Amino acid sequence: MAIPTRIAELADIIATKTKIVDDYIRSHDLPSLSFEANGSLAVPVPESATEVIEAQHEVIACTQELNELMKGPTEVLKTRFVADILEIQFVQRFGIAKLIPLDGAMSYEELAAATGLDMIDIKRVLKRAMLNHFFQEKDCKVAHTSTSRVMQENEAVTNIAELFTEEIWPSFAKTVEALDRFKGRPHVPEETGFSIANNTPKGMYAFFSESPVRMERFARAMGGFAATEDFSLALTGFDWTKVSTVVDVGGAWGPCSIELARAFPDLKCIVQDFEDVVAEGPSKVPAELRSRISFEAHNMFDPQTVVGADVYFFRAIFHNWSDVRCVEILRSHMDALKPGAHIVINDKVLATPKVSPPWAEKKSRTMDLTMLALFGSRERTYEDWVDLIREASPRFQVNYAGPPSHIIDIVWQ
Template sequence: MSLEIEQLANAIASNVAIYKQHLSSHGIPAPSHSELPPEGPITLPPNVENARQAALEASHELHDLLSGSVGHIMNAAQRSTRIMVLHFIHTYKIGYNLKWGSRTTFNDIADLANLDVDDTKRMLRLAMTEHLFTEPENGIVMHTAASYELARNHLLSAWVGITTQENWSPMLRITEAMGKYPGSEEPLESAYVLAHGVKEDAFKVWEKDPARITQFSNAMAFLHAGSGFQPAEALSGFAQDTGVFVDVGGSKGHVSIQLARTYPKWKFIVQDSKQTVQLAREEIPDDVREQVSFQVHDFWTEQPVKDADVYFFKTIFHDWSDKYSIKLLRALIPSLKQGAKVIIADVCIPPKGAVSQYKEQWMRGLDIVMKCFTNARERDYDGWASLFEKADARFRFLGVRTPLGSKASFIEAEWNSHVGIINGN
């Protein structure tokens, strides 16, 4: 073990040196809990981003080894307390009105949120162990980089809201749900339904609540902006310089708006619920208003846009089990022309051992979160190929491509109307 931990320590040191040298040479401040964080993500060249990721992976493994087998298990409690303090901060908007460098007190925070001061102090001092806020003097509270980012970034705040208010409680019921409904593909037999006591799937629940659907839309905007996802790659390899792109379940058009700026001769139609489309039409940037339009559409019903070149789904299929994902694909069929492409931007789980445990943990964790949510799943290469095959033999699976630095992959199929055999009804 001593050799292994030494190798990990050396890997951390060498890769951090590459990362730090790049930051220094470009005048970018090194990461700090006490310095004002830059707005927006820092774009790194591939070799530097690879070094940063390698340092993260090695530090993750080193931490687990140094914790020991018992400590490794007991560290699970720390993960749950981080969710707990984020839930507290987000619920009461702690520090959301506090400027960078300003000072406040536990008493003032408690009064503003109508909370007990001792409860507030205990929760925030726990949060401080997660580098959320700091106490430079007894009773004085100031922002750290992380707490300030949460306060100023409303999209990040929305993601925290979805994580803590919608997803956390179902995680505590997933074991029960698996025992009660073994192998279920039904959304109404999910841990989410058990935890929230609802009689509809989460999306239908949210659509009836403007605050919840807005929070979800903003959380998706945050994930699209910060996941390393590269929208322009969706049309990579297309020989044609013009076409029609249907963004099914595209929320407020985050992907289509970016694509429109890269492909000015393409037309983009973004489809979503009535509430989301109304918000999207109010927020559409002027420079793409002529290129990007919005349409109310329930993707369980027949696709209304006929003969488009691309039907695109960003993080839609991972919300649904195979049974319902096949239904989604079949709803497209009456509208598909020969050669039309179905492009899905979603996670493709690599073969076991192909990536580090650090990366695989994120993917496997997301897989079970989706199981909690609607009895859905993340899929590997064979799972994606099987989905198209089961939907209809006229879908020709083209494979999976993952752009460098992206967490999402592009899963593609082409419609071949000349194949005469249809699987299923």
């Protein structure tokens, strides 16, 4: 009997795993996946349905592998297009998605009149974007798909797209140059792809502090990430029922504290961030939660001003900073810690290669490169986290709730 080829194996896996996802969607009467304008804007499967999520991830990984095997390595390298990002930047910067009505279409002439752009340029970009299911053509006019509809209806995604195309993309283009120019030296925010792209000797945060417009863009994108991520895993990855007071350090305008306060009625949260960031926080908090969520301007590198809280919570903060600076953050909190207090870090933990599905691992590795390009920082393995925390103080006991919550619980002894 002939041994099945890899492409035949992949086809079988894709069929089997796709059926698991499709059966779940059908049995729960969820909307079918489609690129039509009225299609679902996200795969309607909750993270708690772990078997289905694993099947989804395997389908993504196997279809990508099959796609690349069918192309061959030479064609794969030739067709990894940066033009995909150009399309998103074009649509985002000129507000194309918001111009086109959800239940209608616009001609290329109308889009040219509305944007002031040359009609030929609009056509050449959008016609390629349509090959990525980003808009579609109906009766020679431009209409929405579910993909383009996201950028009209979901402000969080639009804010993330703006950060990617206006800040991260230029920084990526200069990252290899930064590695070459500053090789042999420890990574610092002042010597990154971002600093070269912006012709500045400053790191991103220092540079943005002098540009309110770009700082606002960054803050909106961070709020976008918080709004689009499944926070439920953080709610279950730590026992919040034994907690009275949480200090949400670097918590922006408080999206994480809002979710915590909703889930645990006895919890009080103090959100700390830069003064201009927390200023808008109170307006974001639902009326029924305002008595339990307060805001305070604070620099996390300064000594912690809230003494004796049960938990000091950091979500997606430490990966923005080098090991040396992370140690400084931990040490800046030590005088405020009572015995048994927790520093809870909700940050990605890089898995050993080939443990996670390739698609999930690629997302984490992409974020790792993003941290390199913007901050000279990194994502970390569990061993990296332990080394960093122990360097801060031997009094820290490290507990780790592995995937999917990625909660690192540090207890002050």
